[in-house]
Amino acid sequence: MRWSELFPADGFISSKSVPVAFIIPFLALAETATADEAARTNAVPAVRDDARLKKLSSMSVEELINQKVTILGPTESISKTPAAVSVVTQEDIQRSGAMNIPEALRYLPGMDVGQIDASQWAVSSRGFNDQFANKLLVLQDGRSVYTPLFGGVFWDVQGAMLEDIDRIEVVRGPGSTLWGANAVNGVINILTKNARDTQGWLVSGGGGSFDRGFANGRYGGMLSDDLYYRVYGTYMNHDDTPLPAGGTSHTDWQAGRGGFRIDWNKTVDDLLTLQADAYGGEIHEMFITAPAFTPTADDMHVSGGNVLGRWTHTFSDTANFKLQAYFDRTYRRTVVFTEPRNTFDVNFQHEFDPIDRNHMIWGLGYRGTSDSEGNTATVSWDQAHRTENLFSGFIQDEVALVRNRLSLTLGTKIEDNGYTGFEFEPGARLLWTPTERNTFWGAISHAIRTPSRSDNDVIFNQPPGITVYGNADLPSERLTAYEIGYRTEPLKQASFDFTLFYNDYDRLRSTEFGPSPTQPLSTPFFPLHFDDKLFGAAYGGCVSMTWRVTEWWQLQPNYSYLKMNLHTRPGSTDTTTVTTEEGESPENQFSLRSMMDFPHDITFDCGVRYVDRLAMPAPLTPVQSYVTMDARVAWHVRKNLEVSVVGQSLLQKRHAEFSPTAILANPQTDVPRSIYGKITWQF
Amino acid sequence: MAVLSRIRFLPCLFPRGIAIRGPAIALVAILSLSVRVAAQEQPTDYQVKAAFLEKFGKFIEWPDNAFSSPATPIVIGIFVDDPFGSALKRFADGDTVNGHPVEIRQVKNISDLRSCHVIFIPASAKGSERDALAAVAGQPVLTVGETDDFYNEGGMIEFVIEKKQVHFRIRNEAARAAGLKISSKLLILARRT
Numbered sequence: 099m100r101w102s103e104l105f106p107a108d109g110f111i112s113s114k115s116v117p118v119a120f121i122i123p124f125l126a127l128a129e130t131a132t133a134d135e136a137a138r139t140n141a142v143p144a145v146r147d148d149a150r151l152k153k154l155s156s157m158s159v160e161e162l163i164n165q166k167v168t169i170l171g172p173t174e175s176i177s178k179t180p181a182a183v184s185v186v187t188q189e190d191i192q193r194s195g196a197m198n199i200p201e202a203l204r205y206l207p208g209m210d211v212g213q214i215d216a217s218q219w220a221v222s223s224r225g226f227n228d229q230f231a232n233k234l235l236v237l238q239d240g241r242s243v244y245t246p247l248f249g250g251v252f253w254d255v256q257g258a259m260l261e262d263i264d265r266i267e268v269v270r271g272p273g274s275t276l277w278g279a280n281a282v283n284g285v286i287n288i289l290t291k292n293a294r295d296t297q298g299w300l301v302s303g304g305g306g307s308f309d310r311g312f313a314n315g316r317y318g319g320m321l322s323d324d325l326y327y328r329v330y331g332t333y334m335n336h337d338d339t340p341l342p343a344g345g346t347s348h349t350d351w352q353a354g355r356g357g358f359r360i361d362w363n364k365t366v367d368d369l370l371t372l373q374a375d376a377y378g379g380e381i382h383e384m385f386i387t388a389p390a391f392t393p394t395a396d397d398m399h400v401s402g403g404n405v406l407g408r409w410t411h412t413f414s415d416t417a418n419f420k421l422q423a424y425f426d427r428t429y430r431r432t433v434v435f436t437e438p439r440n441t442f443d444v445n446f447q448h449e450f451d452p453i454d455r456n457h458m459i460w461g462l463g464y465r466g467t468s469d470s471e472g473n474t475a476t477v478s479w480d481q482a483h484r485t486e487n488l489f490s491g492f493i494q495d496e497v498a499l500v501r502n503r504l505s506l507t508l509g510t511k512i513e514d515n516g517y518t519g520f521e522f523e524p525g526a527r528l529l530w531t532p533t534e535r536n537t538f539w540g541a542i543s544h545a546i547r548t549p550s551r552s553d554n555d556v557i558f559n560q561p562p563g564i565t566v567y568g569n570a571d572l573p574s575e576r577l578t579a580y581e582i583g584y585r586t587e588p589l590k591q592a593s594f595d596f597t598l599f600y601n602d603y604d605r606l607r608s609t610e611f612g613p614s615p616t617q618p619l620s621t622p623f624f625p626l627h628f629d630d631k632l633f634g635a636a637y638g639g640c641v642s643m644t645w646r647v648t649e650w651w652q653l654q655p656n657y658s659y660l661k662m663n664l665h666t667r668p669g670s671t672d673t674t675t676v677t678t679e680e681g682e683s684p685e686n687q688f689s690l691r692s693m694m695d696f697p698h699d700i701t702f703d704c705g706v707r708y709v710d711r712l713a714m715p716a717p718l719t720p721v722q723s724y725v726t727m728d729a730r731v732a733w734h735v736r737k738n739l740e741v742s743v744v745g746q747s748l749l750q751k752r753h754a755e756f757s758p759t760a761i762l763a764n765p766q767t768d769v770p771r772s773i774y775g776k777i778t779w780q781f
Numbered sequence: 782m783a784v785l786s787r788i789r790f791l792p793c794l795f796p797r798g799i800a801i802r803g804p805a806i807a808l809v810a811i812l813s814l815s816v817r818v819a820a821q822e823q824p825t826d827y828q829v830k831a832a833f834l835e836k837f838g839k840f841i842e843w844p845d846n847a848f849s850s851p852a853t854p855i856v857i858g859i860f861v862d863d864p865f866g867s868a869l870k871r872f873a874d875g876d877t878v879n880g881h882p883v884e885i886r887q888v889k890n891i892s893d894l895r896s897c898h899v900i901f902i903p904a905s906a907k908g909s910e911r912d913a914l915a916a917v918a919g920q921p922v923l924t925v926g927e928t929d930d931f932y933n934e935g936g937m938i939e940f941v942i943e944k945k946q947v948h949f950r951i952r953n954e955a956a957r958a959a960g961l962k963i964s965s966k967l968l969i970l971a972r973r974t
Contacts, residue, residue: 154868162947
């Protein structure tokens with residue numbers, strides 16, 4: 099791709115402004131040196147220092163923790179996790195201007211996030227992206243939101259009051275040894291704050307050109323010294339996305355969500371948490387429906403709720419246990435299928451040091467999930483109801499080979515599921531920290547994706563007159579992953595993170611001609627069925643950097659590369675899945691985030707992201723590479739009142755990010771340039 | 782956007798480059814000056830650490846024999862180099878911890894650490910961190926540090942920086958072994974790992 103293509107004619111960045119962009123960091127760097135010097139030589143006027151110290155001495159420990167500081171001593175230590183991990187903090191979420199979780203993941207190294215239409219997203223890492231990317235496991239406060247129906251995540255019903263999220267932990271690569279099946283290419287764990295940290299009122303609201311209107315409210319209170327709670331409610335209304343040919347798609351939607359969380363520090367060593375959420379939404383979509391295969395406007399109805407309880411007991415600094423149980427209900431009614439699903443999950447985890455230099459974690463879990471599928475002329479299931487029981491256990495030991503310097507982690511998950519029986523997911527990770535500011539790690543892991551309900555027994559009628567059948571004989575998809583990584587902080591202002599991976603996949607899903615070996619023919623249409631005749635490799639790497647240019651300016655560039663080489667086994671008749679899977683993930687991605695703090699509590703943040711083209715074969719629509727920009731300016735008018743304006747996808751009027759999955763065949767839509775304003779008030 | 786696209790034509794009026802670079806450089810210069818002022822309004826990490834260090838004592842119960850009388854001062858020892866400037870002394874001035882006046886002492890010799898109630902080992906003394914901890918092992922001395930390895934070496938409270946904020950980890954077992962009782966109010970606020 100040529101440089102000129104990066105900046106389309108209707109964009110407003112001209113190549114003339116590039117030299118300025120390069121000059122600014124250097125000017126700023128010169129500035130840092132003088133600011134640091136000033137701080138060290140105590141050039142700060144004594145009067146101001148006096149007032150500041152007076153204020154500090156009257157602050158409580160909690161207030162001191164929340165105080166932002168200028169760092170002169172040791173800086174934040176680099177991560178010592180032997181895996182490709184990154185964390186989205188509450189500050190990152192706020193400052194990115196994200197309206198939902200997929201948007202909050204956009205600027206993470208190695209993540210691939212594409213918006214399909216107003217409500218649908220494709221989110222994955224290390225390839226195999228799709229509307230139902232089935233190799234990425236997503237959890238919220240320890241509750242799995244990965245649907246066993248298609249395998250994947252319905253992003254349109256995931257969410258929280260974004261202000262109450264503590265952080266989002268993202269692992270790229272297998273997390274199967276701890277999290278089990280479907281944590282093949284990554285794990286996303288969304289963690290909300292302890293109720294103790296969300297006290298008082300927070301009301302926010304706003305609206306704009308694409309996010310038509312939204313309102314959030316939360317109240318956090320204290321019942322006693324050690325018992326805190328919060329209650330929240332959110333509502334949002336999104337506009338349609340535009341169609342490439344002009345006009346709007348029928349994809350606008352609205353959703354509401356509410357819930358509570360109670361945290362009780364019964365003793366200093368016992369934390370009891372009870373939380374619940376409920377949501378509902380009306381989502382407009384277009385589906386191609388059988389038997390006429392005409393586009394049908396749908397008014398999808400989604401609702402659900404969950405209750406989760408957790409007891410964490412701390413024995414000592416290195417020993418604790420967690421007992422957690424949740425009930426989760428989801429309901430989705432569309433013109434192509436209707437699914438109520440109930441899930442119950444209980445799990446136990448124990449961490450301790452059995453002998454010197456060893457840190458062990460083991461756990462046991464049970465999950466029961468029961469569904470009832472409402473069949474339509476387009477999609478039906480061989481079995482109308484199904485209840486699956488999943489029993490699991492894991493054990494992992496971290497051995498300090500050389501104390502504080504070299505450690506080896508060995509472990510495995512063992513699962514017994516209703517589709518494929520017993521599965522083992524072992525892994526080994528080595529961590530070497532030769533100095534405080536250098537971390538090397540390597541890992542070999544085995545991960546699986548268990549068959550989804552639709553892999554197993556779906557009957558799906560597609561234009562121009564074919565029926566795809568599930569296959570109950572399918573084994574799990576398998577991955578052996580080899581990873582290495584290096585993190586370093588050569589300067590106080592800059593840290594780097596490098597990762598390389600080689601993923602060896604086998605028994606990947608293919609679609610073959612002919613009837614399913616396990617299902618009778620049920621339509622006059624031409625039969626296809628799922629099989630396991632795909633294998634191959636995906637490899638690539640990622641480099642990311644955090645550069646604290648000055649005390650008030652931080653830059654985060656990152657680049658990731660991905661290459662997929664998939665093949666069909668002899669005897670396979672599948673001619674499209676290989677090119678579709680290979681085409682659905684971008685080969686190159688680059689992004690740069692800038693975060694600036696100005697005087698008078700004004701912040702300015704912006705990000706530029708480049709995503710390589712997606713070259714899927716027909717009937718999917720290829721997606722051109724794009725560069726776009728998001729920006730946010732916020733002003734703390736008073737300590738408790740913030741006003742912000744966010745612009746998203748600013749560089750062009752609209753652009754396509756991802757093509758809808760063939761399964762649903764709704765038309766491709768573009769992501770529009772958009773702007774919204776928001777007011778946040780805390781009291 | 783209309784306004785922005787009009788700005789693109791401005792360079793035609795001036796010699797190339799100057800139109801954009803001149804104002805941009807001026808803007809950056811103004812911003813950095815004003816930002817420098819803003820940065821001074823923020824305390825430094827050592828000022829906040831000093832405030833913590835002075836307050837920690839209020840959450841600790843020492844064994845009875847640690848103080849010879851209620852008037853005996855609680856001694857906070859800074860090992861070798863003091864990174865706090867005047868901050869710690871200012872906080873301690875006139876303050877009391879559980880009735881005891883607070884005394885700040887700079888400690889040059891490892892053997893003198895035992896006579897303190899709280900010791901702080903700054904990053905500048907990293908090389909002798911292990912020896913300093915060994916010198917007070919088993920004594921009712923609250924050990925506070927700030928390097929990556931301090932907690933792993935058996936230190937009781939380690940300051941950690943996260944997102945420009947000062948947090949701390951507590952190794953409660955080490956404190957218990959030394960006969961110190963740390964209040965649950967402080968333990969709950971500590972970072973768990």
